Amino acid sequence: MRRQLIYARSPDWAEIAARAEDLISSAAFEPVKDETKTRAGFIALENGASAFIKRFDRGSLTYGWWLRIRGSRARRSIRGAALLRAHGFGHPEPYAAVELSTAGSIRAAYLISEPLRNAKTLSVSIDLRGRRRGAQAAWRRSVLAAVAREIRRLHEAGLFSSDLQETNLMIERSGGEPRIYFVDLDGFRSLRRVRQHRRERNLVQLDRSIGRFLRRSARLRFLYDYLGARPQRREARAIVARLLERKRREDRKRQARRGGESACRSAPASGPA
Numbered sequence: 001m002r003r004q005l006i007y008a009r010s011p012d013w014a015e016i017a018a019r020a021e022d023l024i025s026s027a028a029f030e031p032v033k034d035e036t037k038t039r040a041g042f043i044a045l046e047n048g049a050s051a052f053i054k055r056f057d058r059g060s061l062t063y064g065w066w067l068r069i070r071g072s073r074a075r076r077s078i079r080g081a082a083l084l085r086a087h088g089f090g091h092p093e094p095y096a097a098v099e100l101s102t103a104g105s106i107r108a109a110y111l112i113s114e115p116l117r118n119a120k121t122l123s124v125s126i127d128l129r130g131r132r133r134g135a136q137a138a139w140r141r142s143v144l145a146a147v148a149r150e151i152r153r154l155h156e157a158g159l160f161s162s163d164l165q166e167t168n169l170m171i172e173r174s175g176g177e178p179r180i181y182f183v184d185l186d187g188f189r190s191l192r193r194v195r196q197h198r199r200e201r202n203l204v205q206l207d208r209s210i211g212r213f214l215r216r217s218a219r220l221r222f223l224y225d226y227l228g229a230r231p232q233r234r235e236a237r238a239i240v241a242r243l244l245e246r247k248r249r250e251d252r253k254r255q256a257r258r259g260g261e262s263a264c265r266s267a268p269a270s271g272p273a
Helices: 011-017 020-024 061-070 073-086 122-126 135-156 196-213 216-227 233-266
Strands: 002-008 029-034 039-044 050-056 094-102 105-113 159-161 169-174 177-182 188-190
Touching: 002 011, 002 073, 011 020, 011 094, 011 105, 020 039, 020 050, 020 105, 050 073, 061 094, 061 105, 073 094, 073 105, 073 188, 122 135, 122 169, 122 196, 135 159, 135 169, 135 177, 135 196, 135 216, 159 196, 196 216, 196 233, 216 233
Parallel strands: none
Antiparallel strands: 002 094, 029 039, 039 050, 050 105, 094 105, 159 188, 169 177
């Protein structure tokens, strides 16, 4: 395969990126995600440093040609990191990125970035099940308020993520305050203005992934923190109704897609009688 370095923070990281395939298969690799198209985890390097390495996009030859036009997830993550950095948002800093291709088709892409060892996903940070209340509940309130404000600031800066679910938000305790990191950066893009339907899409994505941990009052408080103030009762009801309707529409679409996939898997193979 042809190897193309698309980003390196330094010559040392360029050399490490050239060994990405070996590193992710070595005993020094500590996996946190291992799926067909994505493998990711921490890697301990020979010089005592550590990093987070992720492999994307192991697909068909045709899919790889399409990625050549669109850009691999590693390449789009480098762009997303630049957008967030320019506006002062927390994110893991990229160290290096490389693409592997055959006949012009991208078959795999690797991203090596800053390891967020002390950060936890949003759901872990706010899940109080099995924990002592009191201080933990106060921490959860501060995390939710900080996340709501940061999402509002993101949208006001003209930035939008196509996949803003809780696993893509990492929380680190810094000086007693929550520090927020956006991860999985390939879905970020810059717009002249983040319009209402995109804002609602992000709010629904978050509510779907963290709503199971929160009571209705906490979910409303999160919405009000995002809005910056508590609106009048009529306006608040209208906003909530709009978000619930959007969630129902998206749920119906998901069910339809799952039904179609299930039908395809269960359909008998066609052939000559």
